[in-house]
Amino acid sequence: MKSIVEIQNVTKVIKGRTIIDSLSFNVNKGEVFGFLGPNGAGKTTTIRMIVGLIGITSGDIKIQGTSIKTDFEKAVSHIGAIVENPEMYKFMSGYQNLIHYSRMSKGISKKKIDETVELVGLTDRIHDKVKTYSLGMRQRLGLAQCLLHDPKVLILDEPTNGLDPAGIREIRDHLRKLAREKDMAVIVSSHLLSEMEMMCDRIGIIQNGKLIDVQLISDFVHGKEKMYEIEVDNKDKASKLLQKTYPLIRIKQTEIGVLLPLIKEDVPETVQVLVHNEIQIYGIKEVTKTLEDRFLEVTSNKEETAHA
Amino acid sequence: MLNLIKNEWMKIFKRSGTYVMIGILLLVTTVAGGFIKYQDSKGSVPDNSDWKKGLQVQNEEYNKHLNEMGSSASKDVKEYYERNIAINNYRIEHDISPNEEYSVWGFVSNISDLIDFVGLFVIIIAAGIVSSEFNWGTIKLLLIRPIKREKILLSKYITVLLFGLFMLFILFAYSAVLGAILFGLPENPLSYLNYYAGEVKEQNIIVHLIITYGMKSVSMLMLATMAFMISAAFRNSSLAIGLALFLLFMGEQVTRLISMKYEWAKYSLFANTDLLQYIEGTPMVEGMTLGFSAVMLILYFLLFQVIAFGVFKKRDVAA
Structure with missing residues (x-):
């Protein structure tokens, strides 16, 4: 397995407060990596650093060997991402939104747009205004948006937030399929454990800006x-x-x-x-221990040792 | 870059607000046209061949006023009389009657006052073009494309300028068409008498109008740039719109007040935005020149751009 995303000793300090504290991990090709932690642990901050939305105080993040700090354009061209909710231009149609984003990357043909729309199953409604879409459809449009340029890394922040069970399942199937068929690395963040259990190959647990543990999901649940x-x-x-x-x-x-x-x-x-x-x-x-038990166990254990 | 501008243009013209703006502009122009037409039909142009005598009488009158007031006359008043006397003399010498029909060009010239109105709309667009992306949350998807932030911001600024040109063009073209319909084309090409620094010169009317439009757009350009800066640096469109509009309508008056007392008023932005003061009229503060104003405008322009790009490039996007 070759790692495609390398997080190297990354620290983020905002106004004197250390939000992320020397975080390091790698994500490999073809795997779904879950990024797990309670609210406010620093999941979103980490993801924003990976896609270059916020700066890195120290350390470095490399995508396919290119640093996001020094060569943003090249590094980010391998990434497709949804950060938090998939916010779209509501006054335009889904198709116009995709045209908009396709103009911002090189070499995306009309055919490619149609294929992507087909892939996420929006063909019927793609010419309607985004205003009229349900949350699930917006999520799918968001997915289409980040798949347009055939990225090698897919990053989704809380992809199932606010979706109903059918929608969650749909996203899950999409992600597994993409990782398997296109050999993409997928990074998903969530605070919902049950979801992670079904979606991911490996998970990293983050708490208070520190990476506590990285484990294969099977090891993690069962021990x-x-x-x-x-x-x-x-x-x-x-x-x-x-x-x-x-x-x-x-x-x-x-x-x-x-x-x-x-x-x-x-x-x-x-x-x-x-x-x-x-x-x-x-x-x-x-x-059987659920992921939840394990998670609480791991986080409280680490806290105890930290306090001792 | 062209693609980015196309994107911004698309985002502006997919919103109904833009069409409301264009609609209002056309409506106001039409109403102004109707109003002038109504007044125009009441009073017809006096067709007396004795206009030369009339002008001479007028000039004598002006001179009398000037002499009476002597040194107590304020600068503005003196300037006004001198200007009228000079133009009247020129008319008498060159046999140009002041009794010309109100025509399309007169209308287009009057309508140029609506450029402040265009300024209003351009400021609204400039103030929203960056901060809306933050409000909609779309900035997060916009900035994770393989394009440098500076380039995205530049494309947005260029789009604002293009939108301004587009609106000016609409105003000019529509008022020309409307003017031609309501008031007709003049029989012989007119020239405009321009008084500057004690001299009267003839100017082609269309050239004159284009210069007027260009000069009157300077304050619009500067305030749109300022609104754009506030929008990009502080992500706050209300502040950007409010401040820019206040300054657009009040800035010049306030600066004029300050300039009566303090000489430093000439360094303020608004003492310099009205470039027409150098071509026809007198500068707000004595000793100001076109070159001085141009330098001041460029300095302000650079200041706004440096702040906008500097902050936007560095900013952590956490919205």
Whole structure:
């Protein structure tokens, strides 16, 4: 995998406040990279720096090896982006909007515009005024706008904001298809975890302007350990016993039994220990962690270590 | 660059407000034409062959006034009398009757007062052309194209200038057509008598009109540039429109007041925007010359542009 977007130690200071603090990560070709963080963490600021809307205090951002700082025109020509909502000229038709943007990049033919319109499925309404479009249609027009010049990197800030489930799904399918078929790198930001889980290959978590973690989505959601809940008759005895066996892990009592993190291979041994000590086991179930749990876990852990 | 200007032009003419502006301009011109026509039909041109005698009597009258007032006469009043005397003398010498029919050229010349009106519309466009993009949020999509910000701003400024020319052309052409219909073409080509620095000169009327239009557009150009600067630097179209319009209509009067007391008034923008004062009339502050005004105008122009481009280029777009 070749990385196409390189964020190198980027810092942004606005009026003495550090908004982004030495952020570094790479995004590869053909992957959907999710940029996750709570509101105000610096997602939008980072995206604006990547597309050159705001300056970089220190560090550098390279697109296809070209710095956005020193050669803005070349670097940005590889990018197609929607920053926040896809704002269009409402008094013009969708087609006129596309003509407008096509005039600003080199070599976009009328045919290419028609193809793009077809791709996002707006052919029927493209000659209507944007005023009359629904939010979903505007989002699609926004997508058409950033696909016109065949960019290598697609950047979407909160692409599903305000869309209904059907619209979200549509955007998701589009993005996955583009990454796969056109080998584009797609960067998406969001604070909605469930959405990220379905859309992205990798995610970077940002909090208070710092990058906390970058993980493959599969690793991130599942981790190596899983949580198991064992339903037993004597909760106190069971938890004491297990604590003796695994002194390092944290064991919690639930209403029906005990909850503890285990790797798969340790499950039989655990059962044996309990059975040998005459504890009745009624059931064992794997409790899957959602992205949300993981996210809160990761962000609060890091905060603790930061405060310690 | 041509493509960028085409884009801006498209954005101006896809909005209904633009057509309202053109409509108002045509309407006001028509109303003014109707009004003048109505007045014109009441009083006909006196056809006395004794006009030379009349002018002589008038001149004697003027001279008497001048002598009576002596040194107490203000500069403006003195200038006014001297000018009329000089023109009257020229008419007598060269046998040019003052009793000419009001024709299309007289109308076009009168209508040139509406250039301030054109200025109003051009200022509105100039004030909105950058700040609207911020208001609409479209600036974010506009500035992530492979085009330098300076180039985008320049294309917007050129579009404002083209729009100004376009509106002036409409005013000139429409008033010429309307004037020709209402008042007819003059029988023989007229010339305009121009008085400057104690001398009277004959000028082709069309040349004179084009110069008048050009000169009267200077303050429009400067204020549109200022509105554009405020719009680009502060992203605030209300401030840009308000300030520029206030100065367009009040700037000259205020400067005239200041100039009565203080000599530094000549460095203000509005002491210099009226270039006609050098061609026909007297400068606002004694000692000002066309060269001085030209230099001042260029300095103000550069100041506005430096601020506009400097701020726009550096600005973080966070809207």
